[in-house]
Amino acid sequence: MPPEDGTFHSPGSLEGTGSLGNRGDLFDPACPTRRLLDRIGSKWTAMIVIQLHDASPGELRFSELKRRAAGVSQKMLAQTLRSLEHDALVARRVEGTTPPRVHYRLTELGESLYPPIAALREWAESNMKTIDSASASASAS
Amino acid sequence: MPPEDGTFHSPGSLEGTGSLGNRGDLFDPACPTRRLLDRIGSKWTAMIVIQLHDASPGELRFSELKRRAAGVSQKMLAQTLRSLEHDALVARRVEGTTPPRVHYRLTELGESLYPPIAALREWAESNMKTIDSASASASAS
Numbered sequence: 640m641p642p643e644d645g646t647f648h649s650p651g652s653l654e655g656t657g658s659l660g661n662r663g664d665l666f667d668p669a670c671p672t673r674r675l676l677d678r679i680g681s682k683w684t685a686m687i688v689i690q691l692h693d694a695s696p697g698e699l700r701f702s703e704l705k706r707r708a709a710g711v712s713q714k715m716l717a718q719t720l721r722s723l724e725h726d727a728l729v730a731r732r733v734e735g736t737t738p739p740r741v742h743y744r745l746t747e748l749g750e751s752l753y754p755p756i757a758a759l760r761e762w763a764e765s766n767m768k769t770i771d772s773a774s775a776s777a778s779a780s
Numbered sequence: 781m782p783p784e785d786g787t788f789h790s791p792g793s794l795e796g797t798g799s800l801g802n803r804g805d806l807f808d809p810a811c812p813t814r815r816l817l818d819r820i821g822s823k824w825t826a827m828i829v830i831q832l833h834d835a836s837p838g839e840l841r842f843s844e845l846k847r848r849a850a851g852v853s854q855k856m857l858a859q860t861l862r863s864l865e866h867d868a869l870v871a872r873r874v875e876g877t878t879p880p881r882v883h884y885r886l887t888e889l890g891e892s893l894y895p896p897i898a899a900l901r902e903w904a905e906s907n908m909k910t911i912d913s914a915s916a917s918a919s920a921s
Contacts, residue, residue: 665904673827685817768804
């Protein structure tokens with residue numbers, strides 16, 4: 640029976656069987672790293688992290704984020720921000736006005752996520768046309 | 781009315797209003813880049829790309845991929861491979877044995893996706909423990 644502390648290593652693990660130290664293991668089905676990857680790899684997370692990074696050290700309000708991440712629904716934006724806040728990537732500040740104003744900014748941890756997300760975005764934007772053409776010819780054949 | 785050729789720029793676009801050239805635009809709701817980002821940012825895509833990269837220049841069979849991406853279902857693996865093939869990131873080779881053997885490898889385009897995916901994985905694995913602790917204390921408060 641696998642232990643329940645998340646240190647179980649699958650046969651497919653690349654990390655060996657030693658101590659995990661500070662690392663998770665994407666290839667360990669018992670490790671939450673793969674769920675984390677799905678959260679940070681989503682388009683809305685990417686768009687929010689990029690906008691907050693660009694606004695830094697300033698903050699952005701909910702309505703500003705909604706405008707900048709054109710196409711996001713109120714519900715999806717609220718959900719993604721809650722998830723980012725729960726993961727300690729985004730900090731939320733409520734201003735005691737009437738009605739209250741809510742401001743968002745990246746935490747230090749959230750800022751550290753910017754470079755890999757920017758690299759993924761750069762790849763996606765640079766290769767979108769190539770992939771579009773490839774998909775079109777695959778569908779046509 | 782926005783044009784239907786995918787060149788419409790939202791007010792939130794970071795790319796200005798010039799020609800897109802070879803680039804998509806994540807912040808353009810009419811551009812397929814954001815759907816592409818969701819596909820390449822998923823945990824299964826990451827796991828398959830990493831395994832095929834590690835096996836390169838060799839190929840991997842379906843059953844080998846299934847074993848190495850522990851926890852993936854038959855259906856999800858087949859679906860993800862089809863999507864990667866459709867995006868021209870993975871090439872499929874059918875060997876005419878009985879039963880036929882199917883081999884997978886990264887295309888050149890697929891190899892170019894490895895560095896950003898490896899960076900995202902590195903970030904997720906390195907920060908999993910920090911995020912776990914942060915989430916636990918957020919839930920407890």
